[in-house]
Amino acid sequence: MIAVSNKIKNMEEFARVSGISRPTVSKYFNEPESVRPSTRARIEEALARYDYRPNVYAMNQNRRLTKNVGIIVPYLADPFFAEIARNIEDACIARGYTPMLHSSHGDPAMEVEILESLRSLKPAGVLLAPIGRRSDRKAVAAFAKHVPTMLFDSNLEGIGAGFVGSDNFQSVPMIVDYLCRTGEAPCFMEMPPVNPNANKRRMAYVGAMERLGKEPQVISLPGDGWNFEEVGFREGRRILGDGGFPSSNVLCSNDRLAIGLLAAAYEAGIKVGHGAGCSMRIAGHDDHPFARYTCPSLTTVSQDYDSISQRSVDSLFALVEGGGKATSRPEILFEGRLVMRDSA
Template identity: 65%
Template sequence: MTKIRNMEEFARLTGISRPTVSKFFNDPASVRVSTRNRIEKALEQYDYRPNIFAINQNRKLTKNIGILVPYLADPFFAEIARKIERRCIDAGFWPILFSAHGEQKTENDILDSLRSLKPAGALLAPLGRRSDRAALEQFCRAVPTVLFDSNIEGIGTAFIGSDNAHFVGQIVEYLCRTGEPPCFFEMQPVNPNANKRRNAYIAVMERLGHVPNVLRVEGGGWDFEKVGYEGALAMLDANRLTTNTVLCSNDRLAIGFLTACYERGLKVGYAEGCALRVAGIDDHPFSRFTCPPLTTVAQDYESVSNRSTETLFQLIDSDGPPATRVEMLFEGRLVMRASA
């Protein structure tokens, strides 16, 4: 079988003009039926597939959509990126997914690479406090951009995320209503969401007439389960808990906390004989499979991913950015399971 290296060779072998062949690959319906049949028959004969990425780059407006998340190994980001990717494909765009691996330099390098790909737009979940604000601002001036999950004020044309204050209000009120008021178990914050959750916890506890108790453990980065596990062991061994109810800043920390409880022989739950109640925030994809299953507040993955992509598509189709930055927050849903 003849090996065809590019579209020019394919056009020469088929006897069809290069512009017509290019037109077919951009939109098969745009060429005559007889010509389309000839091209499709030749594709079967020579088993040729064009470099769609190169074709895309030659357009004035590409169909590329850049998607950047802080840490793709985190199942939360994997799930929301999967939904965003599917929406982009269904809308006829070509999603290109990147992970910053929790590193500012990697995030900056990805932003530079994305700009060179001439994307029609981008969906960014920035690192947050570790991000280079100047690099993000420069990128967002050049590319229609919607931020999701982690909001950095004034960056991007829009932000779509979750109402962290509402999340925390639901879970704290539930825990206070059904048992002892919770302490708040956290690590060094890696993005603005963590700070918002802590501040909301303090505000809700004070509103309910309780004394807030924030317990921060050592450790940083994105290995939340390990930080939660090691921090909880140290805390349990030092007898630092002043309540039998623990609200973790996120479900991944809670998963580590549950493992530490198991190792120390502490039964978790609200049934008779349980030593502690443990809850989290996010409804991490693994939370229903912990032992015991984790009580939490569910992120609205579907709404955040759908509205993020819809907003970006509107920006791409519009003549320019809106007069004011768009912000939309989705509320969470309390999920009561056996841990609390």
């Protein structure tokens, strides 16, 4: 008999000291509601008495399907990804699953390493916001073939995984139309093409301008990293110093670029907005968590964080519950909402 004061090392010891069979204890940890209420009460009393918590990862190795869900974002330091990851975590927890959050730090090798590590833990499924252009498509496709996978934020088409995100071809024309109706036709400050959203937003801008009978003016920026604020500030300062933008309205392909450009305009002594004394308007896309706190506050397009998060989780669990055998991988797009603030 093991003394009460001893530390319980594993589930076998816990079953022995609590007087409950090992299969029943295991059944409880897999699904508490599957155990009779009287037995469940005995197990929970023993848990409190012995202060025992099972090794979840060891348990997972003996299961065909675990209650873990992997969540991978390209840059967790970005509050945009932190916010959407938080929403996804909450949705997973509400479904009785344990989320495991990872950041690939914009590194394709790390993205693959995280996928390989998750696969060894036998997750129920994975929600992946891929790096994008530099992702190892072959490795991601191979992973999605064996583990139920849903992509969010940016899509890697043709790899056999579903996608939930924003409809760039609805949101970008909406803000282009607004800027054209309320001022000079905007030029487009394009983020470095690190993921498919960059190209889609440029294409959406060009198409919207042409439909309005306007000449598209795309300003492509150098770089292949995720330091968008730095790029927006550095290149904005350079362009302003070289004579300025081709339009007094500048639409940035994401809010982080716009935040950098706002700082460059401030440094150059340019007043941004649509009031008296303003000579430049700046708008962005995404409704970044910091967008409302810039000076002036940033006009942008809001992505539907809540719906994207919830639908990503719902779609993943539909795939999980179907044994990963879904015949189609849906692409689900949500419309953006124009958020008019002081910058434009």
